Structure formats: structure tokens, C-alpha cells
Amino acid sequence: MxxxxxxxxxxxxxxxxxxxxxxxxxxxxxxxxxVLAPNHLNWKDVFFLSALIPRQIHYVGTYELFDNKKCxxxxxxxxxQRFGRGVKIPAKFLGSRLAGIxxxxxxxxGAVPVKRGGSTKKMFExxxxxxxxxxxVCLFPEGGTGMxxxxxxxxxxxxxxxxxxxxxxxxxxxxxxxSIKGTNKFFLPKRHLSLKIGLPLHIEDYLExxxxxxxxxxxxxxxxxxxxxxxxxxELNHGFANKSS
Numbered sequence: 001m002x003x004x005x006x007x008x009x010x011x012x013x014x015x016x017x018x019x020x021x022x023x024x025x026x027x028x029x030x031x032x033x034x035v036l037a038p039n040h041l042n043w044k045d046v047f048f049l050s051a052l053i054p055r056q057i058h059y060v061g062t063y064e065l066f067d068n069k070k071c072x073x074x075x076x077x078x079x080x081q082r083f084g085r086g087v088k089i090p091a092k093f094l095g096s097r098l099a100g101i102x103x104x105x106x107x108x109x110g111a112v113p114v115k116r117g118g119s120t121k122k123m124f125e126x127x128x129x130x131x132x133x134x135x136x137v138c139l140f141p142e143g144g145t146g147m148x149x150x151x152x153x154x155x156x157x158x159x160x161x162x163x164x165x166x167x168x169x170x171x172x173x174x175x176x177x178x179s180i181k182g183t184n185k186f187f188l189p190k191r192h193l194s195l196k197i198g199l200p201l202h203i204e205d206y207l208e209x210x211x212x213x214x215x216x217x218x219x220x221x222x223x224x225x226x227x228x229x230x231x232x233x234x235e236l237n238h239g240f241a242n243k244s245s
Contacts, residue, residue: 011047020195024195033173034174036176038177038180048193049180060111072096076091124157141158141223156216162218174201175222177198181230182194197229198229201222
């Protein structure tokens with residue numbers, strides 16, 4: 001069992017205590033390049049997606065998650081923001097324990113570290129290489145964590161990546177809109193979580209006269225697709241979804 005499988009198994013153990021609704025897993029092909037494009041609520045989105053999607057996902061992650069000390073600060077700040085300064089001591093303890101798990105696992109599963117405000121060129125090339133090699137990549141098109149009940153305007157980076165690959169001759173790379181609900185809260189028993197995956201979009205279907213117009217059009221349609229999934233209250237399947245489904 002490799003590091004990714006260990007990571008997924010441990011997350012599944014936690015998720016089995018939740019109330020999970022999931023739909024659209026059948027849209028994800030077993031092999032071949034693809035981009036998963038969900039909204040982004042929390043750092044736990046990565047664990048949630050990996051446990052439910054029936055193939056390995058490659059992520060782009062903020063560089064703080066790759067360094068144990070910085071990851072500890074990152075997680076501790078998150079806990080303090082949620083529960084206030086009165087839990088500073090237990091927050092530091094829990095942050096240290098979680099950071100040891102997160103920083104180790106995120107390196108082991110082949111995630112790509114990105115420094116906020118740093119060069120995007122290196123990140124773009126790393127993602128393109130993954131797609132050229134037929135991998136499934138997850139990119140959060142909001143460009144950062146969003147807010148519950150809202151969907152931020154999407155960055156055009158994802159569109160640029162698939163457009164550049166199309167120009168190289170990599171045709172029909174599917175981009176899967178997806179919505180996530182519930183990961184902003186701790187994974188406590190009986191808590192409701194939701195994942196919906198929509199029909200894939202392809203950059204070739206949104207070509208305009210100029211590359212910029214194409215990127216704008218594709219990004220707008222992707223945003224709308226995620227929005228429709230996020231604010232459609234119909235849940236297709238109820239209960240825990242096994243990865244083999």
C-alpha cells in the first residue's frame with residue numbers, strides 16, 4: 001500500500017461516521033488526463049476529495065502545508081479563528097499533531113507546492129506535466145479558500161493551462177466542475193457533507209477569436225457550472241459513497 005492509499009484509508013475511517021451525499025463519480029474516467037475544479041472551503045477539501053474520487057488526485061498546495069513548522073502555524077491559526085484566543089494552548093498542541101500528519105502526507109502524495117504571491121509559471125508547468133502524463137489534477141479555480149454560501153470569481157489560470165495544452169495538441173482534456181459542502185466544519189459524527197461532480201467541459205467548445213476571449217468565456221462557463229452544482233439542493237445519492245462506486 002503506497003502513501004496515497006494510506007492517506008485515503010485513514011480519511012475513509014473518519015468519513016464513515018459522517019452523513020455523505022455524493023453524485024457524478026461516474027463522470028470521472030479511470031485513466032487519462034483530467035482537471036477537477038471544485039469550490040474551496042477549507043484545507044480539509046483535499047482529504048475529502050481524495051477519499052471519494054476513485055483514482056489518485058494530484059494537487060497544488062500552499063507551500064506552508066509542506067513545512068512542518070509553517071503548517072503548525074497555519075493549522076493553529078485556523079483553530080484560533082474558529083474558537084477564539086481562549087483555546088490557545090490546546091490549539092497549539094492540536095496544530096502540532098495535525099501538522100505532523102499533513103506535512104508528511106502532502107509530500108508523499110505528489111502535491112505541488114506553490115508560494116502565495118510567487119511565480120505562477122513554475123506551478124503552471126508542473127500542472128501541465130502532470131496532465132501530459134495522463135494524471136487527474138485538482139485545481140481550485142477561486143484561487144484560495146472561499147466562503148460558505150458564496151462562490152468567488154474564478155481565476156483564469158486553469159483555463160490558461162488547458163488552452164496551452166490544447167495548442168500543444170492535447171485535445172479534449174476534460175475539466176470537471178464540482179461542488180463541496182460541509183468541509184468548513186470539523187468532521188464530527190453525523191455531520192452532513194456533500195460532493196457533486198458535473199459533466200466535463202472542454203476548452204475546444206468555447207473557442208473565440210482571441211486566446212483572451214476564449215479564456216474569459218471558458219472561465220465564465222466553468223464558474224456557472226460550479227455555481228449550479230453548489231446551489232442546487234437536489235442530492236442524487238444519500239449515505240456514504242464507497243470509492244469503488
